[in-house]
Amino acid sequence: MANEFPQTLTIAGTDSGGGAGVMADLKTMQERNVFGTAVIVAVTAQNTLGVQDFMALPQKLIDEQFASLAADLKIRACKTGMLADASHVHGVVENLKKFDFGPLTVDPVMIAKGGAALLADDAVETVREELIPLADVLTPNLPEAERLTGMTIADETDMEAAAVALQDLGAKNIVIKGGHGDAKVARDFVLLMDGRSFWLEAPRVETVRTHGTGDTLSSCITAELAKGQDFETAIRIAKKFVTAAIVHPIAVGNGHGPLNHWAYRQGGAE
Template sequence: MTFNPASVPVALTIAGSDSGGGAGIQADLRTFAFHRVHGTSALTCITAQNTLGVTRVDALPAEAVVAQMQAVVQDIGVQAAKTGMLLNQEIIAAVAEQIKRLNIPNLVVDPVMVSRTGAQLIDDDAIATLRSQLIPQAAVLTPNRYEAQILSGLEIDTLEAMQAAAQRIYQLGAKAVLVKGGGMKGDLRGVDVWFDGKQLKTLTTEQVDTQNTHGTGCTLSAAIAANLTLGHDLFSATCLAKDYVTSALCNALNIGQGQGPIGHFFPLLT
């Protein structure tokens, strides 16, 4: 593809900041840049975190999040957007309203509700608002195992359960659902299930043996959004995003004393 700087596509990330640089806004912007997409951002919260964990989270006012979204869209415009950590009910409702009001296309929703280890990150009221107001606007929804359990009401421990959950979650209104298998056990670890109302597909990639996996969920949703700005359809954008994440995992960064981040800029590391 010939690159024309004058017509570079633009993507927006609406998410939190990771001071350790492995996930959140930082991971999203690096992912956009890798795909030669101009990254813009609306910050929802600030975290103090590193490879060992999160020690503090401070939410921004919902009005500040709205102002950032409006500033970007009204001047620059965006061809796709992704949401990550929205943190509370007020921010979720404000973001959902602005997505509709600003007519933001190609929305990828990473429903950050539960960590990969199963810890709930937002309260039940926030989850209800996410379910009713934001998810129906999603082009692609990317829940992990535990988030898919909440959204579907199903216990997920088999491939068949992942498939059933994807089909049930689709009824919430997203155009497509990708149930991620990063939290699954054994051969299902890293196996994802796709459903778009017509196609029910199992997506597999090589399993990468590394403890440095911080930021995989953020990166996947950002890569899907980036590929949507480049004109790929929903399924192709998702497959390309999975390939990117796998390559970044193969080149994960062994930094810090805990779980390091994946290597977003892996071509520069070789």
């Protein structure tokens, strides 16, 4: 029967270098045995050395992409990534309210690994007020969590407090990623909508091949939710998937290299 196969959607920008954005999302979704689709919000000129340029697409074309998917496919879970600026964040929010694409994972992408800004300063408030309240899962890294909450996150107690603050903004389940810290073990804090919380940890790997880590985590969560996994299970699987992709690297590019998206399938889960 048509549309029985699990289908997912990424709403984000491209990465011409293949390591992050929509490219990383679709690779991850394919590896997790779901059919990935995309609404392209922006196009970047990008490689492992950085983002050289980007341009957001006209809102009309973005709207038409949403409508095209809704008219034909059965999207069971979706995620957002790079959304460029306040007007595009608002436009995406309006489409998410219009169409039912299942549980939403929000990866509040703000800055690329090389330091380039991927979200305009004036858009942070729009993300906070309009997008986060729609999120079933919110996956900020430490700098993003600080920006969204206005807090300084210096230790694990601060991470826990920031998760509560983000939940107060309307997001149901929070994953604050600890990869930007400097401890020997990278720890992520998870706060679920039922009040339960836990830490996920993995040995910190000294490597520059971590481009697209946040995109990969959020798209793996999305894939697992599309297959019917509960939120905790989806988050735990995604952590293992990303850890394997970092621990078993591939040599691509001369800068912040991409993850090995097929490491988990090849038995690389650690």
